[in-house]
Amino acid sequence: xxxTLEGLPPPQAISVTSEADALAAIKAVFVDLAxxxxxxxxxxxxxxxxxxxxxxxxxxxxxxxxxxxxxxAVKANLLAFAARADLDxxxxxxxxxxxxxxxxxxxxxxxxVAISGRSTAGSExxxxxxxxxxxxxxxxxxxxxxxxxxxxxxxxxxxxxFGEPDAALLAxxxxxxxxxxxxxxxxRITVVSATSATVNVAADIWLLPTTxxxxxxxxxxxxxxxxxxxxxxxxxxxxxxxxxxxxxxGVQKVSLTAPMPDTIVxxxxxxxxxxxxxxxKGRDR
Numbered sequence: 001x002x003x004t005l006e007g008l009p010p011p012q013a014i015s016v017t018s019e020a021d022a023l024a025a026i027k028a029v030f031v032d033l034a035x036x037x038x039x040x041x042x043x044x045x046x047x048x049x050x051x052x053x054x055x056x057x058x059x060x061x062x063x064x065x066x067x068x069x070x071x072x073a074v075k076a077n078l079l080a081f082a083a084r085a086d087l088d089x090x091x092x093x094x095x096x097x098x099x100x101x102x103x104x105x106x107x108x109x110x111x112x113v114a115i116s117g118r119s120t121a122g123s124e125x126x127x128x129x130x131x132x133x134x135x136x137x138x139x140x141x142x143x144x145x146x147x148x149x150x151x152x153x154x155x156x157x158x159x160x161x162f163g164e165p166d167a168a169l170l171a172x173x174x175x176x177x178x179x180x181x182x183x184x185x186x187x188r189i190t191v192v193s194a195t196s197a198t199v200n201v202a203a204d205i206w207l208l209p210t211t212x213x214x215x216x217x218x219x220x221x222x223x224x225x226x227x228x229x230x231x232x233x234x235x236x237x238x239x240x241x242x243x244x245x246x247x248x249x250g251v252q253k254v255s256l257t258a259p260m261p262d263t264i265v266x267x268x269x270x271x272x273x274x275x276x277x278x279x280x281k282g283r284d285r
Contacts, residue, residue: 005080005112013074014067023060030056079111094118096129102136122184127154127177131191134176137169140233142194142268152187155194155233155268162228163270164195195272197265199237202258202277203246206284211250213280219246220276227273237263237271252284 017025027045030052034041044050075081082090083104091098091111098107110132117125124143131141131154140157156173158165165173174191176182183189201223205216226245231237239256246254263271 005108008080010071010081011074011078012071014070016067016071017064019060019064022063023057026056026060026063079108082108096133099133099136106136122187127152127182127189130177130179130182131156131173134173135169137165138173139163140194140270142233144268150186150188152189153268154189154191155196155270156191157194157233157270162224162272163231164272165193194233194268194270196269197237197263197271198274199259199263199271200274200277201242202256202275202279203242204253204255204257204279204281205246205251206253206281208250208252209283209285211252211283215248215250216278216280219248219251219278222248223276224273227271231271233270234265234267235271236265246278255281 031042031045041052045053045056047053076083076086077090079087079090087104087107088098091107094111094114096107096111096114102110110129113125113132114129117123117127117129120126127143128141131143132138137159138156139159142153142155144153144155145151146153154173154177156165156170157163158169170191170193174189177189177191205219207213207216223242223245227237237259239259239262243254243256246256258277265271
């Protein structure tokens with residue numbers, strides 16, 4: 001899956017402080033300076049309407065803003081934290097250009113893959129980077145070799161259609177990875193759908209006495225969306241996972257009749273749902 005550098009702590013180029021702490025520090029310096037000139041301001045500097053106090057408050061507030069601005073400027077130069085135009089400039093350094101409609105998160109993740117894959121042409125991340133820039137509809141990519149020969153498979157998972165890439169998306173990825181600037185001359189590349197395993201689901205459903213039928217009616221759509229959200233390359237479709245998604249509030253019992261075994265897939269494959277046959281069996285406590 002795409003890495004977005006999540007979890008890195010924000011940098012702190014300069015220490016942050018609260019407005020109250022900044023005001024206290026400025027007042028201490030001001031009192032010391034005034035004393036050195038023979039002025040005793042200790043009794044008036046804390047008065048609310050004192051012009052000197054107001055001026056020091058303004059200075060403290062600006063100090064807090066300056067510190068935040070410096071830290072923000074540092075973050076704008078780091079890939080993990082840059083956004084919008086700042087991120088565009090950082091990505092461009094690695095020859096990565098934002099696609100139409102591409103979010104900051106996806107552009108950031110694509111840049112990470114591009115950096116990883118540019119060390120040697122023909123690596124896994126090299127081809128992944130090419131596939132991701134083919135379309136923003138590419139959700140994930142697996143790259144693997146068939147045997148020990150030159151045959152390379154690039155398996156594509158889509159962001160829409162419950163992960164199933166259509167012909168147009170596969171063609172867009174194929175066109176990108178087959179470019180002379182991308183494909184290693186000795187490689188034979190085939191672009192395929194990652195959703196190679198189709199699983200039919202059947203289950204008997206009992207509702208609680210007060211549960212509206214709309215809960216039952218929404219179960220299939222909920223199940224399909226859950227797999228689209230949580231599934232992906234290498235995700236094993238287990239019977240326990242299916243039951244947990246059907247056992248929503250208001251459902252009293254789920255009896256799963258298909259599939260019988262868990263569906264185990266390789267790291268480069270994804271599961272898609274075929275038919276979903278849910279049978280309403282009545283109500284129970």
